[in-house]
Amino acid sequence: MAHYSIKELEHLSGIKAHTLRIWEQRYQLLQPKRTATNIRYYDDADLKNLLNVALLYQEGYKISKIAQLPPTQVAEEVLKLTENELGQEQFINQLIVAMVELNEVLFERVLSRAILQLGFQQSVRLVVYPFLSKIGLLWQTANITPAHEHFMSQLIRQKMLVAIDALPVQQDKSAPRIVLYLPEGELHEVALLFGHYLFRSAGFSTLYLGQHLPFCDLLGAVKQFKPDYVFSVFTTPVFKVPISEYLEELVEKTTLRQVLVCGAMLQYFPADALPEKVTCFKSIDEMEQWLQCHTAEEAAKK
Incomplete structure (x- = not known):
């Protein structure tokens, strides 16, 4: 009770x-x-x-x-x-x-x-x-x-x-590509799933890797899938190293255009505490605004 x-x-x-x-x-x-x-x-x-x-x-x-x-x-x-x-x-x-x-x-x-x-x-x-x-x-x-x-x-x-599942899988090979995952030890999947929905709705080619992904396996998937972006959520304090160091290593070991992140562990992170290629969304509004700007930019290129 x-x-x-x-x-x-x-x-x-x-x-x-x-x-x-x-x-x-x-x-x-x-x-x-x-x-x-x-x-x-x-x-x-x-x-x-x-x-x-x-x-x-x-x-x-x-x-x-x-x-x-x-x-x-x-x-x-x-x-x-x-x-x-x-x-x-x-x-x-x-x-x-x-x-x-x-x-x-x-x-x-x-x-x-x-x-x-x-x-x-x-x-x-x-x-x-x-x-x-x-x-x-x-x-x-x-x-x-x-x-x-x-x-x-x-x-x-x-x-x-x-x-x-109701959204079509992107077939256009020129579409922006994104890997979605949770870092090792992270199990809270709701925000990641919503991100998957938003990115697929916006026309991204998505690779969803889910919960508890070791860093070495993430690097392997990035090497094979060749995404433009990765998206992750940091909700619980599961890291042995500071999150900023984890993200710095991810940026250094890949050729990603950007690393997109959100979550409770990042809510009070100052922007200048994160690597240059990392974009942190503090709310759903910020994420949706980023997607709108990205979609407009991609449309202008065509």
Whole structure:
């Protein structure tokens, strides 16, 4: 059973902690438990009910009316709402509920609906990435287990693979070529898969090598495939040497036009700390802008 603080509920629901305290005192909407040392906490049932309450509240329901409903009826009202188009926060909240419950049917339904309503690329931008950002706090406080992480990441991965598979493989031999991989020890594949989708959508000839690729095998693939670019994601501190040294060696041992990178480990890297041929994307927007400029440049050459 997970234990959530009121600040964690604020982070996940979008409802300010002081508002939650008012709701708790005035309407008994939340009923905190206490540890053996008398510290207040909330459990999974509280989180799921609050996420549903937040959804109704954001849709204009009065909190005094919501508070009169048992959690089962609150959930029923949410289901009625989902018959219409959902907003970004509604999608995200429902994904959190599905993850906490390990409810594959709900997770699949919400994610599929987001893709149908928003399109794949916008769903990743507006729903999947904000969802992953919100639950990042839960990794830190151990309220999410490896089972939760594997459950939701595999379902997201499946959606991305379907979207990539729907794109045509580039046949034009003059198309820009790119190798996509994760360095040795790196296993978080969602961002790499999204990159694969974006590059293939932009007309690149892609070679996807996936997770945990040793440096020597990367060099071998680059030598054989002869790409213009490589793309990688640096999420976890798995390196025995500084990332800047790793990238410097990659630049020195290849004839790549550019090395394209992103990820949490690079978020606060100053641009001048990276080799000249390395481009670091700090956001999806930056990556999409780079692709737009690249596509325009390639079109101008023809």
